[in-house]
Amino acid sequence: MSVTLDINAEEPRWGDLDHLARSAIDATLAHLGHDPACFEVSLLACDDARIKGLNAGFRDKDKATNVLSWPAWDLSAETPGDLPEAPETGTPEEPEALGDIALAYETCLREAGEQGKPFAEHVTHLIVHSVLHLLGYDHETDEDAALMEKTEVAILATMGIADPYAGDESEPVAPATGAD
Numbered sequence: 001m002s003v004t005l006d007i008n009a010e011e012p013r014w015g016d017l018d019h020l021a022r023s024a025i026d027a028t029l030a031h032l033g034h035d036p037a038c039f040e041v042s043l044l045a046c047d048d049a050r051i052k053g054l055n056a057g058f059r060d061k062d063k064a065t066n067v068l069s070w071p072a073w074d075l076s077a078e079t080p081g082d083l084p085e086a087p088e089t090g091t092p093e094e095p096e097a098l099g100d101i102a103l104a105y106e107t108c109l110r111e112a113g114e115q116g117k118p119f120a121e122h123v124t125h126l127i128v129h130s131v132l133h134l135l136g137y138d139h140e141t142d143e144d145a146a147l148m149e150k151t152e153v154a155i156l157a158t159m160g161i162a163d164p165y166a167g168d169e170s171e172p173v174a175p176a177t178g179a180d
Contacts (some may be wrong), residue, residue: 001035001036001037001092002022002026002036002037003022003025003026003029003036003037003039003040003041003095004037004039004040004041004095004119005018005020005021005022005040005041005042005043006023006040006041007021007042007043007045008042008043008044008045008166009045009118010044010045010046010047010050011046011047011050011105012047013047013105014045014103014105014122015065016047017043017103017123019140020123020124020127021041021043023159024060024124024127024128024131024159025039025041025125025127025131027128027155027158027159028127028128028131028132028135028155029131031111031149031154031155031158032135034087034089035089035092037092037095038089038090038092038095038096039087039089039090039095039096039097040090040095040096040097040098041098041099041100041101041131041134042097042099042100042101043100043101043103043127044100044101044102044103044104045103045105046102046103046104046106047104047106048064048104048105048106048107049064049066050102050104051064051065051067051102051103051104051107052064052104054068054102054174055068058070064104064106064107065104065106065107066104066108066111066126067101067102067103067104067108067126067127067129068101068102068130069099069100069101069102069130069134070098070099070100070101070130071098071099071133071134071135071136072092072098072134073087073088073098073099073136074136074139075085075087075135075136076136076138077136077144079112080141080144081141081142081144081146081147082146084135084136084137085136087135087136089129098131098134098135098159099134100122101127101130101131101134103123103126103127108122108123108126115164116144117164121161121162121164122164123157124156124161125152125156125161125164126160128152128155128156129152132148132151132152137151152164153165154167155161
């Protein structure tokens with residue numbers, strides 16, 4: 001079975017994100033040893049204007065960003081480089097909410113073009129990254145960033161997606177609140 005996924009598609013240019021998002025979330029949870037059917041994630045598929053407002057309101061950054069995440073729980077490790085705490089596990093009948101993710105269409109499209117990556121692969125990476133934030137991973141320290149990047153690369157490899165950091169010196173995306 002698959003994660004319970006609630007998509008709020010405010011921006012119609014996203015099209016049908018269900019399969020892509022569900023695949024990324026399921027792969028992330030399964031890679032970490034969790035049954036995807038026991039969890040719920042909400043996804044806001046929006047535009048740059050909407051995410052700019054969210055970024056300003058939650059992170060005091062008055063600019064658009066590619067993705068934001070809001071973990072339901074603070075699962076972050078106390079020691080840099082350690083694995084986060086395991087989340088509470090629901091059941092397929094009553095899945096446990098992990099949190100919320102918001103994706104901005106224009107920024108994701110622009111970044112994929114600038115990086116020469118297929119749009120779907122870039123968005124898949126951002127969803128994997130965000131689900132890891134929901135699960136307590138962060139990149140506030142070098143040790144935490146190394147753990148998170150290694151985990152992302154391994155998950156994406158299971159999906160047939162190349163290392164998104166190969167040759168990329170850009171900063172990883174940050175969560176909106178909580179995980180870091």
